[in-house]
Amino acid sequence: MSLSKPSKNEGTCSRDSEITVWNYFKKQQKDKSVNAECTLCSNILKISKGSYKGLKTHLQTKHCIDLSFESSQLKRPGSDSSPKPSTSKTVLAESVSEEDIIPKKKSKTIDIGSYFKKENSMEMMVSRMVCKDGVPLSLFCTSADLRYLFSKSGFKLPNSPNTIRSIVLNFANTVKADLIIEFEYLKKQGKRFSLSFDEWTSQKNHRYLNLNVHHKEKHFNLGLIRIHGSCTAEHTINLIENRLKSFGLDSDTDIIGMSTDGASVMVKVGKLMKCYQQLCYAHGLQLAVIDVLYKKREEDSIMPTTTPDSDSDTDDEDTTDDTLGEQGVSVTITDPSSAELIPRYDDLLQKVRKVVQLFKRSPTKYDIYLQKYVKEDTGKELSLILDCRTRWNSLLAMIERVYKLKVCIDKALIDIGSDLKFNDLEWSRIKDLIDSLQPFKLAVETLCRRDSTLLTAETTLKFVLEKLLTYDTALSTDLSEALHARIKERRTIVTGILIYLQNPKKYQEDLNRAENTFTMPKKKDIRLEMKKILERFNQDNNSDKSVELVDVEETVEKSLDLESLEKDLTLQEELKLKIQQEMTSYNTIQNKKNMDFDKILKKEMTAFESEGVRGEYLSAINDYLLTIKPTSVEAERAFSAAGYICSSIRSRLGDDTINTICFLRSFFQSKK
Structure with missing residues (x-):
């Protein structure tokens, strides 16, 4: 050859x-x-x-x-x-x-998106390492081993961190372009979206707004928006609309609802925007516990956070509470000195903390006395957990571990001759506290799942209340009353509509119960609310279709003018004109501008109740409302990632870089 x-x-x-x-x-x-x-x-x-x-x-x-x-x-x-x-x-x-x-x-030209999106391209690998793995930008320029590995793969890394940053920004632009195309495709299919957003303050004392768009199948993180100055409700809405516009979305025509926490500015945002607002159920659960367990003082201020506390000792590999920041939210009292429990449990928990600190501060007592009995009892080493006083979930982790090792702790305290001892009544009170808080912990983890909906949230909240009633203790009764109050603040008509669209028989049963906390709207109110939804989201579609009809009519008029001018048309041309006329009359019938949605909904609701099959419009409404999330935890997850990105080591990142890294981090995590 x-x-x-x-x-x-x-x-x-x-x-x-x-x-x-x-x-x-x-x-x-x-x-x-x-x-x-x-x-x-x-x-x-x-x-x-x-x-x-x-x-x-x-x-x-x-x-x-x-x-x-x-x-x-x-x-x-x-x-x-x-x-x-x-x-x-x-x-x-x-x-x-x-x-x-x-x-x-x-x-001579290449597809920019396909060039950047190759799995083995340098741009994707560098961006993934920076955004997902947390590799600093400067490390690509200073690490000889990293540069050698890239060179063996045929890539020459630049010598400047600014160039690495440009690579990440360029890759983010290609991902954003693909996301805009995906949004446009979903909109053409008649899909709608919901939002979840919240505020966060970085170590540099910069405030950001994280915005997430939720679809029925998945979610999209749109990055962090820098907040300059005072963030009023009007300013927040302006930031949200501008970010949505950059991705080809409109808050009036594409957004069905939003999930936020219960801050006053967020409540006002919900009143000013057209979409439904769902206050976070996870924050409601946290606040219900705070209302009962902690003393109420005027100077207490509650704020949501997911930043780990330096005083908490949750490095034990067997506990799951240290990962709660990625799964849910926790409530922190800003003034730790005011984080005092009610007298019923304060003295008992102070005694528990002293026992935990006794073994944690002495390696000798920990190894020789405590762990000797722990290994005999459990077959492995389990350490005690010290709680953070401003977090009830860490308090639950501490008393769960102490109660699990109660026999070992009693023996070890006797061996070292300590005056600290627990009687049967104290162990019983610890058990009551664990039983009352465990349903809350389970509910928070369930509500904060990415596949949770308002329907699953309804079932979860009812389950928690039922469990609290079965315990029949003073603490469980108080927690049940506090939770009832928080649910009433957050439950909307959207939940009633979804329950009806899920199962009309169950809706009728709940309607007959007449329970104050889980009150069901009447069927007439549900129909009127669904009519508003259809009128709102079909308004723009009607205007587009009317434009198309005008174009078709103009085409037919031109064809008729052509027929009058040219008398000697062929048979093929005459047939073509006839087909155009027939198609025009058919398209005119499809105009939904003057349709009576009230009558359509009545027919579909009657057929749904008798045959169990949702019609076209009921199915569309069901898909719209299922996008609304019961919590705003997706923003909390973004803040956890942002806190990991904006660490003390990487504290000089600019706003655009932080926004890009958070945006791409969510993109790479969704590709698992």
Whole structure:
């Protein structure tokens, strides 16, 4: 086999195996000057004296694309070096195929999205390491091992952290472009979305707003929005609308509802926006516990947070509470000195903390006395957990571990001759406290799941109340009353509509119970509310269809004018005009502008109750409302990630960089 040397085309590099620069540029010729527009960043470069060195330098410095390295990837996989030159063409043909040496002809332009989205592309690997794995930008420039590994893969890393940052930003732009296309596709299918958002303050004392868009199947994190100055309700709405607009969404026509916490500014945002507002049930559960267990003082201020407390000792591998920041939310009292429990349990828990600290501060007592009995009893080493006084979930983890090891603790206290001892009454009170708080912990974890809906939230809350009633203690009764009050603040008509669309018989049973906390709206109110939803989301669709009908009518009028002018039409042309007329009359019937949704809903509701099959509009409403989340925990997850990103080591990141990293982190996590 003979190999012919490829011809030198315009824009090729010095070596035959290298890739042409015109895969990344578009030629622009004005008068006598020739320019090149970069397809990756749209920059326009001048070509002087027919030299393309500036184009190659731009690719290498701006986009970290070295054409010589890309050409080296065309070699056969597994070869350590290029084949040695040989005078015999037969030997060369046997060792290296023709495709390994001569690249296939490529088009002058490339698909930017596909270029960046290759799994083995340097842009994706660098972006994934920065956003998902938490690798600092400077490490790509300072780590000799990392640079060596990239070079062995055929990539040449830049020498500046700013260039690494540009790579991440460019990759984020391609992901955003794909997301805009996906939103547009879902909108054309008649899908609607819901929002969840919250505020967060970083270590640099910068405030951000995280915005998430929820679809029935998945969610989309739109990044962090920097808040400058006072964040009023009007300013918050403006920030949300601008970010939605940048992704091709409209809050009036594409958003059915939103989930927020119960802060006053968020409540006002819900009143000003057209969509439904769902206050976070997870915060309601937390506040119900705070109302009962902690003393009420005027100076107490409650705020949601997921930042780990330095005083809490939750490094034990067997506990699950240290991962609650990724699964749910916790409530922190801003003034730790005022975080005092009610007298009924304060003295008891103070005694529990003293016992935990006694063993934690003495390795001798911990190893020789306590762990000796623990290993005999459980077969493995289990350490005690010290709670954070401002978090009831860490308090639950502490007393659960203490109660589990109560026999071992009693024996160890006797061996060391300590005055601290627990009687049967105290152990009974600890058990009552555990039984009362465990349903709350389970409910928070269930509500904060990504697949949770308002229907699952309704079942979860009822389950918690039923469990509290079965315990029949003073604490469980108080918690039940507090939880009833918090549920009433957060339950809306949307839940009643979803219950009806899920099971009309169950809805009728709940309606007849007449329970104050879980009151069901009347069927008439449900129908009127669903009518408002249809009128709101079909208004824009009607306007679009009316425009299409006008265009069709104009086309037919032109065709009729053509028929009057040309009397000698062929049979084929006459048939075409007849078909256009028939299609126009059919399209006019489909105009839904003047449709009576009240009558349509009555018919579909009657058929649904008798046959159990939801009609077109009932199914659409059900899909709309299922996007509304019962909690705003998705924003809390983003804040946990942002706190991990904006650490003391990486405290100099700019607002755009933080927004990009959070946005891409969610993108990479969704690709698991």
